[in-house]
Amino acid sequence: MLFKDRRFAGQVLAKELVADTNRPDVLVLGIPRGGVPVAFEVAKALNAPLDVLVVRKLGVPNQEELAMGAIASGGVRIVNKYIISLVKISDEVIARVAVQEERELERREQLYRGNRPLRDLEGRTVILVDDGLATGATMWAAVVAVRKQQPAQIVIAVPVAAPETCHELETEVDKIVCVSTPSHFHSVGLWYENFPQTTDEEVCDLLAKAVKNGEPISLGM
Numbered sequence: 001m002l003f004k005d006r007r008f009a010g011q012v013l014a015k016e017l018v019a020d021t022n023r024p025d026v027l028v029l030g031i032p033r034g035g036v037p038v039a040f041e042v043a044k045a046l047n048a049p050l051d052v053l054v055v056r057k058l059g060v061p062n063q064e065e066l067a068m069g070a071i072a073s074g075g076v077r078i079v080n081k082y083i084i085s086l087v088k089i090s091d092e093v094i095a096r097v098a099v100q101e102e103r104e105l106e107r108r109e110q111l112y113r114g115n116r117p118l119r120d121l122e123g124r125t126v127i128l129v130d131d132g133l134a135t136g137a138t139m140w141a142a143v144v145a146v147r148k149q150q151p152a153q154i155v156i157a158v159p160v161a162a163p164e165t166c167h168e169l170e171t172e173v174d175k176i177v178c179v180s181t182p183s184h185f186h187s188v189g190l191w192y193e194n195f196p197q198t199t200d201e202e203v204c205d206l207l208a209k210a211v212k213n214g215e216p217i218s219l220g221m
Contacts (some may be wrong), residue, residue, distance in 0.1 A: 001051045001160070001178060001180040001191070002191060002192070002193060003028060003159055003160070003182075003191060003192050003193065004192075004193050004194065004214075005037075005192060005193065005194040005195070006034060006037035006038050006039075006131050006192070006198070007037050007040070007041050008041075009038050009131065009159035009160075009179075009192070010037060010038035010039065010040060010041025010042050010045075010129075010159075011041045011045065012159060012179055013038060013041070013129070013157055013159050013179055014040055014042045014045035014046060014157070015045075015155060016157070016177045016179060017042065017046060017127065017155075018047075020046050020048070020127065020155075020213065021045070021046045021047060021124065022046070022047050022069070023046075023048070023125065023209075024123045025123070025124050025125050025152065026046060026048040026124070026126070026127065027048065027049050027051060027119060027121065027124050027126050027127070027216070028042050028043040028046065028048050028049065028050050028051070028127045028129060029050075029051055029052060029053045029126055029127065029128050029129065029142070029146070030050065030051075030052050030053075030129050030130075030205050031052070031053060031055050031116065031128065031129065031130040031138060031139070032052050032054055032055075032062070032108060032112065032196035032198075033197070033199070033200065033202070033203050034130065034131040034132075034188075034198045035129050035130035035131050035199065036202070036203045036206055036207070037131075037198060037206065038129050038130070038131050038159065039052075039129035040145075040157075040206045040209075040210065040219070042127065042129055042157065043210065043218075043219045044219040044220065046127075047218050047219065047220050048127075048218055048219070049119070049208075049210065049215075049216035049217055049218055049219070050206075050207070050210035050216055050219060051118060051119055051210075051216045052112050052113070052207065053072065053073060053118070053128070053142050053145060053146065054072070054073050054105050054108045054109050054112065054205070055070055055071070055072040055073070055139075055141050055142050055145070056071050056072075056101040056104055056105045056138070056140040057069075057070050057101070057104075057137055057138050058070055058071065058079070058094065058097050058098060058101055058103075058137070059097065059110060060083065060087055060089065061089075061093060061097065063087075063178050065137075066083065066087075066195065067080060067099075067134075067135045067137035067138070068080050068083045068084050068089055068094065068097075068137075068138040069084075069094070069137060069141075070117065070138045070140060070141035071098060071101055071102060071105060071141060072105075072138075072141040072142055072144065072145035073105070073109060073118065073145055074145045074148060076145040076148070077098060077139050077141070078137065078140050078141050079094065080137060082207060083129060083135075085114075091109060093114070096210075103122065108200070110205065111200055111204065111219055112200075112203060112207060113207075116211070116214050116215075117142070119215070119216055120149070121146060121149035121150070121151045122149055122150045122151065122201055123150070123151065123152050124151050124152060124153075125152055125153040125155065126146050126151045126153070126154050126155065127147065127155045127156075127157050128142050128154065128155065128156050128157065129157050129158065130141065130158050131158070131159065131160075131164065131188060131192075132158055132160045132161060132188030132191065133156075133160075133161035133162060133165045133169070133178070133188070134161075134162055134165065134185070134187060134188055135162075135165065136161075136165040136168060137161075139153075139156060139158075140169070140172075141171060141174075143169070143172055143173060147175075151220075153174040153175070154173040154174055155173060155174060155175045155176070155177065156169055156173050156175070156176040156177065157176075157177040158177070158178055158179070159178075159179045159180065159191070160178070160180045160181070160185075160188060160191040161178040161180075161181055162181070162185040163181040163182075163183060163185070166178045166181055176204060
């Protein structure tokens with residue numbers, strides 16, 4: 001399947017999640033930046049609140065699209081031992097990249113939520129949404145961060161993903177929904193007609209529509 005854009009992909013994805021419509025325990029978390037437009041459409045269709053979980057990929061130096069790990073809100077850090085061994089990356093390089101990405105994570109946390117803390121996830125059904133999964137490093141970190149807060153269920157929902165990544169993640173969560181898992185995946189962007197970089201302004205605009213009096217609200221259908 002070729003998606004028109006992220007918003008359209010979110011509408012398609014939401015149809016796979018209809019069982020979660022109008023459930024008061026459901027919270028949709030978009031992974032900035034590209035996952036937020038997708039998550040906005042999912043939250044709107046499910047009549048659920050929308051929030052963000054900030055995650056940053058740790059890219060291999062000079063090959064930044066190749067993830068050697070990821071960090072997430074709450075001090076979470078994961079590493080891909082296979083990639084680190086394959087590319088022969090030292091602990092010093094990992095630490096240097098992590099420091100850089102932690103600064104960017106903190107900047108985005110401040111920009112997107114200010115002083116508003118992440119909503120309490122304990123006992124909730126949390127739907128983690130991104131625009132696609134390649135290596136899955138950022139989603140792994142997101143799952144670890146969410147699990148620390150003891151939700152009732154964790155659901156991963158994406159429009160498109162590499163088949164092997166879906167397979168690896170499905171044992172780590174209660175449910176995973178991948179609309180399309182093309183065998184010749186290559187990259188997330190190939191499966192969108194329009195795939196511009198999502199801006200901070202777009203993320204902030206969508207979150208402003210989904211937050212009232214400092215709390216995420218159900219968006220309605």
